[in-house]
Amino acid sequence: MSKILIRGAKVLGGEAQDVLIDGETIEAVGNGLSAEGAQVIEADGQVLLPGLVDLHTHLREPGREDSETVLTGTKAAARGGWTAVHAMANTFPVADTAGVVEQVWRLGRESGYCDVQPVGAVTVGLEGKQLAELGAMHDSAAGVMVFSDDGKCVDDAVMMRRALEYVKAFDGVVAQHAQEPRLTEGAQMNEGTVSAELGLGGWPAVAEESVIARDVLLAEHVGSRVHICHLSTAGSVEIVRWAKSRGIDVTAEVTPHHLLLTDELVRTYNPVYKVNPPLRTEKDVMALREALADGTIDIVATDHAPHPREDKDCEWAAAAMGMVGLETALSVVQQTMVDTGLLDWAGVAERMSANPAKIGRLDGHGRPVSAGEPANLTLVDPAYRGAVDPAGFASRSRNTPYEGRELPGRVTHTFLRGRATVIDGKLA
Amino acid sequence: MMRHLISAADLSRDDAVLILDTAEEMARVADRPIKKLPALRGRTVVNLFFEDSTRTRISFEAAEKRLSADVINFAAKGSSVSKGESLKDTAQTLEAMGVDAVVIRHGASGAPYNLATSGWIDAAVINAGDGTHQHPTQALLDAFTMRRRLIGPDAGLGQDLGGKRITVVGDVLHSRVARSNVDLLHTLGAEVTLVAPPTLVPVGVESWPCEVSYSLDQVLAKSDAVMMLRVQRERMNAAFFPTEREYARRYGLDSDRMAKMPEHAIVMHPGPMVRGMEITAEVADSERCTAIEQVANGVHTRMAVLYLLLGGNEPAGSPAARTEESK
Numbered sequence: 001m002s003k004i005l006i007r008g009a010k011v012l013g014g015e016a017q018d019v020l021i022d023g024e025t026i027e028a029v030g031n032g033l034s035a036e037g038a039q040v041i042e043a044d045g046q047v048l049l050p051g052l053v054d055l056h057t058h059l060r061e062p063g064r065e066d067s068e069t070v071l072t073g074t075k076a077a078a079r080g081g082w083t084a085v086h087a088m089a090n091t092f093p094v095a096d097t098a099g100v101v102e103q104v105w106r107l108g109r110e111s112g113y114c115d116v117q118p119v120g121a122v123t124v125g126l127e128g129k130q131l132a133e134l135g136a137m138h139d140s141a142a143g144v145m146v147f148s149d150d151g152k153c154v155d156d157a158v159m160m161r162r163a164l165e166y167v168k169a170f171d172g173v174v175a176q177h178a179q180e181p182r183l184t185e186g187a188q189m190n191e192g193t194v195s196a197e198l199g200l201g202g203w204p205a206v207a208e209e210s211v212i213a214r215d216v217l218l219a220e221h222v223g224s225r226v227h228i229c230h231l232s233t234a235g236s237v238e239i240v241r242w243a244k245s246r247g248i249d250v251t252a253e254v255t256p257h258h259l260l261l262t263d264e265l266v267r268t269y270n271p272v273y274k275v276n277p278p279l280r281t282e283k284d285v286m287a288l289r290e291a292l293a294d295g296t297i298d299i300v301a302t303d304h305a306p307h308p309r310e311d312k313d314c315e316w317a318a319a320a321m322g323m324v325g326l327e328t329a330l331s332v333v334q335q336t337m338v339d340t341g342l343l344d345w346a347g348v349a350e351r352m353s354a355n356p357a358k359i360g361r362l363d364g365h366g367r368p369v370s371a372g373e374p375a376n377l378t379l380v381d382p383a384y385r386g387a388v389d390p391a392g393f394a395s396r397s398r399n400t401p402y403e404g405r406e407l408p409g410r411v412t413h414t415f416l417r418g419r420a421t422v423i424d425g426k427l428a
Numbered sequence: 429m430m431r432h433l434i435s436a437a438d439l440s441r442d443d444a445v446l447i448l449d450t451a452e453e454m455a456r457v458a459d460r461p462i463k464k465l466p467a468l469r470g471r472t473v474v475n476l477f478f479e480d481s482t483r484t485r486i487s488f489e490a491a492e493k494r495l496s497a498d499v500i501n502f503a504a505k506g507s508s509v510s511k512g513e514s515l516k517d518t519a520q521t522l523e524a525m526g527v528d529a530v531v532i533r534h535g536a537s538g539a540p541y542n543l544a545t546s547g548w549i550d551a552a553v554i555n556a557g558d559g560t561h562q563h564p565t566q567a568l569l570d571a572f573t574m575r576r577r578l579i580g581p582d583a584g585l586g587q588d589l590g591g592k593r594i595t596v597v598g599d600v601l602h603s604r605v606a607r608s609n610v611d612l613l614h615t616l617g618a619e620v621t622l623v624a625p626p627t628l629v630p631v632g633v634e635s636w637p638c639e640v641s642y643s644l645d646q647v648l649a650k651s652d653a654v655m656m657l658r659v660q661r662e663r664m665n666a667a668f669f670p671t672e673r674e675y676a677r678r679y680g681l682d683s684d685r686m687a688k689m690p691e692h693a694i695v696m697h698p699g700p701m702v703r704g705m706e707i708t709a710e711v712a713d714s715e716r717c718t719a720i721e722q723v724a725n726g727v728h729t730r731m732a733v734l735y736l737l738l739g740g741n742e743p744a745g746s747p748a749a750r751t752e753e754s755k
Contacts, residue, residue, distance in 0.1 A: 195632060196630040197635070198561060269537075
């Protein structure tokens with residue numbers, strides 16, 4: 001493979017430097033590196049980050065190829081600056097056997113746009129009744145380290161305890177979708193003043209918080225690590241903060257949309273804003289931003305959830321829950337965290353690359369931008385401003401809540417092990 | 429006037445008073461030997477009912493026919509909807525047949541709003557009840573009934589309900605009637621108190637322009653009208669209250685409680701009543717109960733709404749015409 005010289009890039013937002021890629025590896029980082037024999041990319045003050053790692057992506061294949069495939073999803077990921085994504089298990093069939101996770105893993109390798117690390121289901125069929133063969137999924141070619149029934153909560157306390165204990169044998173982690181099912185029967189949106197007015201079934205914050213509280217205590221009791229998916233409330237932040245202060249091995253994620261959008265948008269009854277967990281209030285949004293800044297929340301994960309048009313072009317109650325997010329995540333994080341001064345680019349790199357790779361025990365990703373490291377890199381132009389146009393998405397689905405909204409920043413180049421997957425904002 | 433009627437909260441005080449005044453005019457038509465006006469001749473209105481509701485559907489149908497509109501009734505049951513057709517396709521199919529207005533009843537909160545705003549159709553949309561959100565024509569007919577009874581058919585013209593004390597009792601959580609009434613009555617200057625067991629009051633009610641009480645007995649003496657909402661028996665299976673009898677004891681309206689109301693105060697019910705649950709037969713059948721009157725007023729009010737929304741020809745010398753000119 002040939003050499004590539006990225007000239008004048010602000011590495012992690014610092015001083016402009018040159019970065020020389022040779023083959024799959026970063027050869028050198030410094031000033032005035034020789035361009036001899038190398039293809040030159042003029043970064044011109046753009047910010048260079050380690051390739052982003054998403055711990056929470058729905059690629060929909062197998063089963064719902066009408067909304068996304070591994071190929072279209074990884075193209076979308078590359079455009080968003082991601083070099084690795086964790087594919088959630090709620091496919092059809094469910095990724096609860098070695099066979100299915102290996103299929104997804106193989107499709108990811110074939111796509112070539114982004115590494116795909118399958119997530120295994122915790123329980124057979126996501127039904128919460130019987131533990132899936134977690135060990136077989138871990139031992140498979142896919143090497144599963146993260147297990148989740150995401151979309152459904154592992155609500156049975158004994159089942160959760162056993163799963164937390166069992167995966168310790170191979171250093172795995174259970175990622176919990178915290179949603180007490182009885183408290184959320186018929187739930188359509190955040191329970192509060194807006195739901196009272198709109199007459200939509202309320203989704204109380206306590207349905208999330210009570211499960212998180214239980215699970216951090218379970219993790220403490222059995223000495224396991226636990227990961228909490230998509231925190232959405234100020235109360236959840238308080239519980240995780242308390243758990244960490246107590247030394248409990250808990251990590252937590254927040255989605256870009258929960259950092260920006262509130263339940264006020266539901267007043268439009270536009271199902272593009274229907275998502276699980278639901279959009280919360282301004283107070284929650286501010287608490288989540290603060291928690292992401294101070295490290296209480298470890299990572300940003302997209303919960304990219306593609307749906308075909310007909311599942312959103314309908315009345316609210318009939319609509320599917322979820323939003324696409326891979327291609328807008330970094331822009332939303334820039335707007336909510338960087339441009340607000342809450343986080344610098346090094347902080348972004350930590351929360352969108354290093355930390356998720358660490359939680360997923362993913363080798364070769366989330367590494368520093370320095371000589372000898374794998375050349376998984378993302379070049380972003382933070383000065384860019386533009387309205388989101390879903391027509392330009394690589395994702396097969398268009399269910400973005402940001403259509404027409406002006407967001408800052410644009411991924412211009414993505415490199416996966418030295419090979420450009422995105423050049424000048426376009427798929428290579 | 430606006431183009432659609434989706435929520436009682438969208439009505440200004442003047443809009444609402446205009447509708448009530450026009451309804452008064454329509455009521456006079458009902459007293460004539462020939463109860464029909466030519467106002468909507470040549471216009472087509474579809475009653476698009478995704479939920480069973482014989483009462484509301486018949487009320488709209490009567491209103492439409494008295495205004496000489498061509499009426500199409502569409503019930504979702506047994507139609508293409510039960511075979512999985514989307515709301516969008518159903519609406520577009522109907523509009524392709526040349527419909528000027530869609531009266532929609534739907535189990536999903538916001539469905540009429542979607543119809544009016546998604547660009548699926550051009551027709552005027554009238555909400556005949558959506559989920560647990562809104563039922564604006566019910567609130568209008570209730571306000572019309574209150575104004576007639578508490579102020580008078582003639583004396584009430586041009587008036588709102590300023591200073592009237594209205595108590596709404598029952599399953600507020602699941603009630604689009606309660607939401608619509610709170611919005612409209614507040615707009616009309618009335619003071620509203622909701623009474624219900626705490627389990628049947630929505631979280632977030634504190635932002636509504638009304639008071640909330642858990643004790644019916646404490647508010648009866650201060651009520652000009654007491655509106656009883658239907659309480660579905662199946663609610664007790666979801667632990668909203670222990671038993672039917674306990675509900676009736678604490679929140680039902682019986683003769684003893686009615687006696688605590690001021691002389692002039694009325695008892696209202698949007699129907700269908702569950703006798704023995706929220707209201708005893710003695711109260712339901714008493715002179716003070718306006719349930720049947722509300723049904724008649726429903727036709728007048730819906731005529732007024734259709735007439736004003738579809739902009740039919742003005743009946744000569746109507747107060748509606750005068751009010752519109754003066755606006």
